[in-house]
Amino acid sequence: MDANGTSGHTWPEVVDFQATRSVDPGPSAVSVRVRTSNPWTVIAVAGEMDARVVPLVADLVGINAAHLVFELREVTFMDASGLGVLMDAQRRAIRAGGCVRLVAPSSRAHRLLVLTRTDRVFLTFDSVAEAMASPVLAWPEPLA
Numbered sequence: 001m002d003a004n005g006t007s008g009h010t011w012p013e014v015v016d017f018q019a020t021r022s023v024d025p026g027p028s029a030v031s032v033r034v035r036t037s038n039p040w041t042v043i044a045v046a047g048e049m050d051a052r053v054v055p056l057v058a059d060l061v062g063i064n065a066a067h068l069v070f071e072l073r074e075v076t077f078m079d080a081s082g083l084g085v086l087m088d089a090q091r092r093a094i095r096a097g098g099c100v101r102l103v104a105p106s107s108r109a110h111r112l113l114v115l116t117r118t119d120r121v122f123l124t125f126d127s128v129a130e131a132m133a134s135p136v137l138a139w140p141e142p143l144a
Contacts, residue, residue: 034060039098040132041065046074049082049109057085065089066098069131073104078112090121099123101131 030047041061045053049072061068068089075082090100102124105113113119125131 032056044071048077051081066096071103075109078109
């Protein structure tokens with residue numbers, strides 16, 4: 001992150017809501033930053049994406065959010081709990097007629113996505129702007 005607390009990318013100009021939550025300052029810290037720009041909710045995770053992320057995301061993201069972008073470029077570690085956050089968000093988003101998109105997964109996050117073959121479930125983009133600009137396509141059937 002730079003001195004302003006951003007990861008060097010630009011956010012959409014219209015922001016309806018923004019919040020940040022952090023846990024455990026120090027080497028194993030995790031930070032979740034959420035911004036909304038209708039209809040998108042952008043979730044930027046920095047640090048370890050593990051069980052501590054689950055309540056942070058639940059606290060910051062509305063249960064009915066249908067269009068989610070997870071920016072993962074600053075994820076230093078990701079386990080099954082972090083993957084579960086993404087999969088649960090995807091199921092809820094599809095049921096609501098939306099989708100989940102991933103932006104620039106770090107090498108560690110990407111490795112877990114590939115090993116679990118969940119990289120096939122998510123569309124991945126290089127930037128938040130690109131993810132938000134891409135059309136939303138309907139899934140043929142809802143995920144269980």
